[in-house]
Amino acid sequence: xxxxxxxxxxxxxxxxxxxxxxxxxxxxxxxxxxxxxxxxxxxxxxxxxxxxxxxxxxxxxxxxxxxxxxxxxxxxxxxxxxxxxxxxxxxxxxxxxxxxxxxxxxxxxxxxxxxxxxxxxxxxxxxxxxxxxxxxxxxxxxxxxxx
Numbered sequence: 514x515x516x517x518x519x520x521x522x523x524x525x526x527x528x529x530x531x532x533x534x535x536x537x538x539x540x541x542x543x544x545x546x547x548x549x550x551x552x553x554x555x556x557x558x559x560x561x562x563x564x565x566x567x568x569x570x571x572x573x574x575x576x577x578x579x580x581x582x583x584x585x586x587x588x589x590x591x592x593x594x595x596x597x598x599x600x601x602x603x604x605x606x607x608x609x610x611x612x613x614x615x616x617x618x619x620x621x622x623x624x625x626x627x628x629x630x631x632x633x634x635x636x637x638x639x640x641x642x643x644x645x646x647x648x649x650x651x652x653x654x655x656x657x658x659x660x
Contacts, residue, residue, distance in 0.1 A: 531652065541634060545627045549620065550594060554579070554587055556624065562597065562613050563621045570599070570609045596620065 523529050539553050546556055554577070561568065561576050568576075574584045588611060591597045596617035602608035637645065 531649075538631065541631045542627060545624075545630075549623060552587075554583075555591055558584075558587060558591065558611075559596065559613075559617065559620065559624075562611060562617065566613050566618075567610050569602070570611060573611055591617070 542553055542556065546553060551559070557577055558573060561573055565572075570581070570584065570588065573579075573588075574581060577584070579587070588597060588599060592599060594616075595614055598612045598614060599609050600612060602610055632642070635642075
């Protein structure tokens with residue numbers, strides 16, 4: 514267990530380093546995503562669908578850690594763009610599944626180059642990349658801290 518002195522210096526805070534890194538990565542994606550007519554959250558939703566086409570809206574929200582108030586408008590915009598379709602479940606009409614359209618599937622090839630450009634810009638070797646991703650996931654899985 515690490516022991517830390519209490520410090521008020523911003524640059525000493527892990528939370529700020531992660532926040533700044535997250536913003537920088539999101540910004541790196543923004544230019545190409547804008548050209549494709551996508552926001553970063555829409556891109557993330559498509560990423561899930563490229564892995565698991567036909568997932569339920571609730572499972573998609575859980576995977577992205579988004580509530581229905583945020584996810585529903587996001588999916589509506591993707592549907593208007595012709596990238597996804599929402600269909601009621603054949604077993605339970607209260608459940609809705611999200612399916613990629615042909616245009617939505619084709620978009621995955623476009624973003625492959627984007628991912629490579631960002632990876633190249635970060636300039637990590639494969640081991641560093643895997644280690645950083647594992648550490649980020651560990652932080653993301655933290656339970657809320659009790660004060």
